[in-house]
Amino acid sequence: MTRTEGIAQVAISNTPKARRKKAAPYLLTIALAPFILFVWWLSTDVLKAVPPILLPTPGSVIEAFPRVVGAAGFGDQVLRTLTEIAGGFALGGAIGFLLGILLSTSSRLRSAYLPFLSALEAIPTVILAPIIIAWIGFGIEGKILQAAIACFYAVFITTLSGLGLAEPNAINLMRSLRASRWQIMFKVKVPIALPVIFGGLQLGATTAIIGAIVSEFIGATGGLGYLMLRYRSSFNTPSYWVIIFIFLAIGLVVYLTIWWLEKKFVFWRSASINRPDLEKQ
Amino acid sequence: MTLIASPPPGAKATRNHPKKESLFQRIRNGSAWITILTIVVIVVLWQIIPQTGLINRVLFPTFTDTVAAFVQLLGSSYWWGDLTKTMSAVGIAWVIGVAFGFAMGVALGTSPFVRTAITPYAIAVQALPKVVLAPLLIGWLGFGSESKIALAVIICFFPVWIDTMVGLSLPSANEFKLLQSLKASKRQVFLKLQLPTAIPLIMVGVKHALLLAFTGVIVAEILAASDGGLGTLAKEFASQLNMGMTYAVVFVVVIIAVTLVSIADVVERRVVFWSEESRARKR
Amino acid sequence: MKSQLKIAAAIAAVGVLALSGCTTAAEDGASDGGDERYSITMAMASTDTYTAEWWGWLAAQNLGYYDELGLDVEFVAAGGSGAAMEQLIAGNADAGNPSAPAFGEAALVGMDVVNMFTYSSGAIFGIFVPEGGGITDIEGLRGKNIGISEPGGGEVAFLEAALRDVGIDPITDVQLIPIGSGGPETLAALDSGSVDAYATAYNDIFALQTAGYNLTDLTPAIYNTFPARGIITTQAVLDEKPEAMKEFARGTAMGIFFCLENPDACRDMMKTAIPSAFEENADGISQGDLRFDLSLKQVLPADINAIGAHDVEGTQEFLDLIRSTSPDYIEVEAASVLNDDFIEYANEFDRDRLSADAEAYEMVNE
CATH class of the missing domain: 1.20.5 (Single alpha-helices involved in coiled-coils or other helix-helix interfaces)
Known part of the structure; x- marks a missing residue:
């Protein structure tokens, strides 16, 4: 299990009694929102502890919201960023998944190439940006590639770990039934690994979002990250923060979507590996 | 990042x-x-x-050009200073990040209720490039290395926090019940059951925090006020179109990252081995 | 449940404390010292504390001119012009040296900003085309892709004005593409033909030229006379510590004078301060030297006895030019954002002594 799944895990429970209990924490979640708003308001509006150019007042951000969203071409910018995220996630996720499967088949390949892939992960994407631009230009393809690079490793490493989860007995059984390597991979290993891979996908999605935004900071012609820079360069801090909140919302929606997909498709998850049931503590 | x-x-x-x-x-x-x-x-x-x-050869210098630049870099007067600045910031950020992440994990991880409640916030923040917080952090902490350390802490504490939180909840319900039937105090349950079980996972978080602290500091040095460092060097050389030197710095960054991960691997295996062994002995 | 509330309360308390810590942090340094000594935080608009152009400040600091005027100046790297401006407005720095466009934008959105000392002027922005590319004048840019440094970059206003002057609509007749400030992404864009021209700050094209990429300068002459950089502060700081800012102006003027007397001495100091900027490339050329040479012309004041003096007319034209690019900007009188209270005082220093200092300087590097 990965850490992200761990947090989502909390919400999974099927008994009717637990269902009522399950809702209670989310009441606190909702209650926290006005509290955060209050602290923000207190520190900016009332105590004036933070200069508005660094952190605007809640009122000014709310006021800026319709202006930012209603600006001409805003929809196109959002669409562009979402395309980058989706494209980067699909590309990076696919590469990560396939590489994970490839390396899981051979311990030689694994010990030979894992260091290279980890090294690639260590290079900050901002350093890669100029190289990518030089290579494929300023178009959306380069941004998709950056988002893909940002997210492939999470999917790759979880796929690799997940594929090691299948019990040797299950694999031996399949072998005795004369199953091909291909069949063992897709009938036994992948299904068992899927819950773990989904954890990697959730992480990968958030890193794809970051990768897409950061790619728009350098040499972009549009997108929400680009808009953000524009607002900052004209000292329009409230609008800048509106975009930050839009990013927070995108992150949450993407995460929940993947979590929902996982619940929908990986219905065997609780049977496959011994997962902690946090509700019972 | x-x-x-x-x-x-x-x-x-x-x-x-x-x-x-x-x-x-x-x-x-x-x-x-x-x-x-x-x-x-x-x-x-x-x-x-x-x-x-x-x-274009200016953009992509040959291997030998890059090696020559690497030698030039190592022979320069400033290189050690920048390396020291980056690495000390990484060290401090990592220690604070791990401590903070662990404390948060313990504070929230022992309470499923609070954990569930704050999860949506944690996820939303996770998908935000933390660099956008740089102006606020500089305003808070000044222009020295503190702001870049803070940025790296914010980036690197997360896996420790989440792994601690998840790790503490790993023991099965039966194990909890057993200890409760023995009238173990909450403290005892934590120290004797939860923490030892969680350590392998916490170490994974600690290891990732090291890599994240490193990339976090580099990113802060490239994109924000930074008080020098390897990231600033890379940016300086790139702006001069001195790509040989730029790649030399990137090369150093990669070597350090791989070294850090390898060291962390060794430490992780030691600690995990020790914790598993000591658990086994107690049983 | 109780312990959970406690935890929540503790987190909240930490949050409030941390946020309120902001004010206290911003206030120290303002009021220490006795009757005579002052301290100033100067936010430098770059990721490094100095760039090759900022020798006036470096020399004054290194030679102890600020110190003898009773000033402790802390020069800090703020990251860039926008970031320096933000921290200045936020009250975390007493002064800064953001570029003219950042200063202009802040003034035009109604921020409390004042230029108290003009450091350099002239030839800030240029419009360039690749040599031998067939474009010979601004009119030739119609229908082309033009590279700019970044969205909302300072050069955009100049470019748009230059285009309009020859009847090209900057919105519909050309396409503007951000391609960076002369680094690898810029070279890639020009080299691949993604853009046909490049409008940017003059300093940004050195790297391209030394990389063997030759550009033709199409900049109309009228755009070469604007103020480039100054000591930017806020009215609030001027009201709070006029004495300190007055001495800061004088110390800076002294540093500039020294360097104009002995540029090699200042080049030498600069090499010690930012060695990586003077690193030679494969062809043995250093960007630091090129930028230093250009800056000698840009910092040279029109009147050597009025170092730091403003060009009110040029500033007004400059502000009006930026204002023409967006309906959101307010009208600003140049005189209201230029403060010349300290210029006279700044120039009342012993020039003969400084000339002697300049002659006596001993080189450190090679």
């Missing part, structure tokens, strides 16, 4: 990462040859392609 997923703790028995092999073993089973061959192929391509005129 990116987070790395943890390997599944539930898979302890079938852990995918094989025991680190010695170089001798690696040569015998062939993986070292694959590594060496790959490096040779990359170096040869790196040397030849820029000379063919297919790509």
Whole structure:
């Protein structure tokens, strides 16, 4: 299990009694929102502890919201960023998944190439940006590639770990039934690994979002990250923060979507590996 | 800037990462040859392609040009200063990040209720590039290295926090029930059951925090006020279109990152081994 | 449940404390010292504390001119012009040296900003085309892709004005593409033909030229006379510590004078301060030297006895030019954002002594 799944895990429970209990924490979640708003308001509006150019007042951000969203071409910018995220996630996720499967088949390949892939992960994407631009230009393809690079490793490493989860007995059984390597991979290993891979996908999605935004900071012609820079360069801090909140919302929606997909498709998850049931503590 | 997923703790028995092999073993089973061959192929391509005129040689200097720049970098007067600045910031950020993440994990991880309640906030924040907080942090902490350390802390504490939180909830319900039937106090349950079980997972978070602290500091040095460092150097050389030197710095960054991960791997295996052994003894 | 509330309360308390810590942090340094000594935080608009152009400040600091005027000046790297401006407005720095466009934008959105000392002027922005590319004048840019440094970059206003002057609509007749400030992404864009021209700050094209990429300068002459950089502060700081800012102006004028007397001495100091900027490339050329040479012309004041003096007319034209690019900007009188209270005082220093200092300087590097 990965850490992200761990947090989502909390919400999974099927008994009717637990269902009522399950809702209670989310009441606190909702209650926290006005509290955060209050602290923000207190520190900016009332105590004036933070200069508005660094952190605007809640009122000014709310006021800026319709202006930012209603600006001409805003929809196109959002669409562009979402395309980058989706494209980067699909590309990076696919590469990560396939590489994970490839390396899981051979311990030689694994010990030979894992260091290279980890090294690639260590290079900050901002350093890669100029190289990518030089290579494929300023178009959306380069941004998709950056988002893909940002997210492939999470999917790759979880796929690799997940594929090691299948019990040797299950694999031996399949072998005795004369199953091909291909069949063992897709009938036994992948299904068992899927819950773990989904954890990697959730992480990968958030890193794809970051990768897409950061790619728009350098040499972009549009997108929400680009808009953000524009607002900052004209000292329009409230609008800048509106975009930050839009990013927070995108992150949450993407995460929940993947979590929902996982619940929908990986219905065997609780049977496959011994997962902690946090509700019972 | 990116987070790395943890390997599944539930898979302890079938852990995918094989025991680190010695170089001798690696040569015998062939993986070292694959590594060496790959490096040779990359170096040869790196040397030849820029000379063919297919790509711009200013942007992509040859391997030998880059090595020459690397030597020039190592011979410079400023290089040690910048390296020290970056690495001390990484060290401080990592220690604070781990401590803070662990404390948050313990504070919130022992209470499923609070954990569930704050999860949506944690996720939303996770998907935000933390660099956008840089102006606020500079306003808070001033222009010195504090602001870049803070940025790295914010980036790196997350996996420790989440892994601690998840790790503490790993023991099965039966194990909890058993200890409760023995009238163990909450403290005892935490120290004797939860923490030892959580340590392998926490160590994964600690390890990732190290890499994240490193990339976090580099990113802060490139994109915000920074008080010098390797990131600033890379940016300076890139702005001069001195790509040989830029790649030399990137090369250093990669070497350090791989070294850090390797050291962390060793430490992790020691600690995890120790914790599993001590658990086994107590049983 | 109780312990959970406690935890929540503790987190909240930490949050409030941390946020309120902001004010206290901003206030120290303002009021220490006795009757005579002052301290100033100067936010430098770059990721490094100095760039090759900022020798006036470096020399004054290194030679102890600020110190002898009773000033402790802390020069800090703020990251860039926008970031320096933000921290200045936020009250975390007493002064800064953001570029003229950042200063202009802040003034035009109604921020409390004042230029108290003009450091350099002239030839800030240029419009360039690759040599031998067939474009010979601004009119030739119609229908082309033009590279700019970044969205909302300072050069955009100049470019748009230059285009309009020859009847090209900057919105519909050309396409503007951000391609960076002369680094690898810029070279890639020009080299691949993604853009046909490049409008940017003059300093940004050195790297391209030394990389063997020659550009033709199409900049109309009228855009070469604007103020480039100054000591930017806020009215609030001027009201709070006029004495300190007055001495800061004088110390800076002294530093500039020294360097104009002995540029090699200042080049030498600069090499010690930012060695990586003077690193030679494969062809043995250093960007630091090129930028230093250009800056000698840009910092040279029109009147050597009025170092730091403003060009009110030029500033007004400059502000009006930026204002023409967006309906959101307010009208600003140049005189209201230029403060010349300290210029006279700044120039009342012993020039003969400084000339002697300049002659006596001993080189450190090679």
